[in-house]
Amino acid sequence: VCHGLKNARLILDEIRAGKTRWQFIEFMSCPGGCIGGGGQPRTSLPPSDEIRQARIASLYKLDSSVYKKRLSYKNEEIRQVYQSYLEHPMSEKAEQLLHTHYTDRSGNLTAKKRLVKRPAGGERNG
Structure with a gap:
């Protein structure tokens, strides 16, 4: 998992240079991952890096001590x-x-259909 766009650029540069052997990379644009992202508890305080770091620390602490x-x-x-x-x-x-098993269904994909505007009377153009 790579979080933050700065880190994503570094990883992508390594991939382009052929320096990695990864088969799957998850990129998250949020600094610190999605811990401070949507769906998280909201507080009356505006989100800041300090608050995010405290949340990250508490989640890791819970993860290591509570979830045995x-x-x-x-x-x-x-x-x-x-x-x-x-x-x-x-x-x-x-x-x-x-x-689970992967089934390649990319052959089933179709191009987007061209939208045709209809005149106010509902008649088709061409």
Whole structure:
């Protein structure tokens, strides 16, 4: 994940120069990512870098201390689902139910249809 347009430019320059081997990059234009972006709690204080940094710090603190089950294979509830139903990670049933597959549908895309303005009487031009 790359956040901030300045960082995006640096990453794109590295890609153009052939210095990277990444297969996927997520760019977020917000400084600090989307932590200070739309859908976030609003306060009576105007957003500032100081407020964003405090929010970032509190989210990372919560993430590391409260959410202990960060790795699914260490989550006891997930382990029970595998034992009772999915058999084991990467089993045929787990693959079928939990994993998605990419299907290239770019051939189905069509060009935008040309809009034709109609006169006030509703008659078609040409």
